[in-house]
Amino acid sequence: MASIDKPSDPEYTSSSTPSAPEGVDYFKFDVILRFLLFAASLIAVVVMVTSDETELVLYQGIPVPQPAKFRYSPAFVYFVAALSVSGLYSIITTLASLSVVNKPHLKTKLLLHFIFSDVIILGIIASATGTAGGVAYVGLKGNKHVGWVKICHVYDKFCRHSGGSIAVALFGSIVTVLLIWLSAYSIHSRIPK
């Protein structure tokens, strides 16, 4: 269509002044949420990795020390791997968000790229939470139909650690949902009215 030639700076500043306060507010929330995501991922990974426990279990009448480690279950291994990926992603995006604080014209492009990767990371974190949660639930309650015995009455420290880790990962996935909502809202508000 048509474009009118105008000097760039006054028009740009006059068009960006009404939206600058909202942009700054969203930007602060954006950085805070990304840092929260990094913290949640880090805590979840650390708590899960330090959950090893050895207990005396009766095996054919003799008490034998049996360990329970997170890497005995492929679900927990996937959980640690996925949360490590999300922790790395959140560091990168926090730094990227901080670096465009003084360059408003880069922010829109950055927001666009972030939304796609944010949704993918949401998928990864949510699937990791669901995976570990499913296995932990079977470990907690057992399943008599299939013959899987519960283990949490024996390995209480292991179950506490993995349960706490899964709760923190759930918080991380909620933070990612909020991030996507924030990016959607800030993109929506940047449409010139």
Added chain:
Amino acid sequence: MNTLFVNRHKLCGVVTTMEEGQSKGSIINGMEGVESKGSREIMVAKPASSTGACDLVLRVLALLLTLVATIVLGVDKQTKVVSVQIVDTLPPFHVPVTAEWHYLSAFVYFVVANAIACAYAAISLLLSKVKGLGTLTSIVDTLMVALLFSCNGATTAIGVIGYQGNSHLQWNKVCNVFGKFCNQVAVSIVLSLLGSIVFLLLVVLKLHRRT
């Protein structure tokens, strides 16, 4: 003097405009009621049908995929006669054992989550003609992505345990006995995974169109 050129990508109505001299990189869809300030942005009069059609097709696809995933797992049931030898002197007992989907809570979660996603896809299809609900649809779409991915993960984990067992925790594998049951679970997981990817595309496309 700023020269403008337009690259129109026809994929689901995502239009990119690029301006020299100012790296704004913004994407605008003209049918959202956007008024151009007259200087920086290009207003593209795109018919809403091509962008809305892509959205509609994706929603129908999501509805179908989650519906089939729910049904495939919801009717999953297998009975097998297993011969159990208790004492050597007696002949082996033939015991019928059944595997049903609601014996495992992860599968219950899977069926419920896919049913919710299917119902939501149907409702959002009906409400897509109503203006002004785009933001709410995007918000709930994001929640659906999270829900579907988590139920996929839980069912996959339980399926892997059923398939391989877990020797450290003394959880025996089940799929050597109930082969058809496990195959149906696998098919259902794949369908739900495709459905969750469709929801992911819905979120991303709506947000790309909005800018």
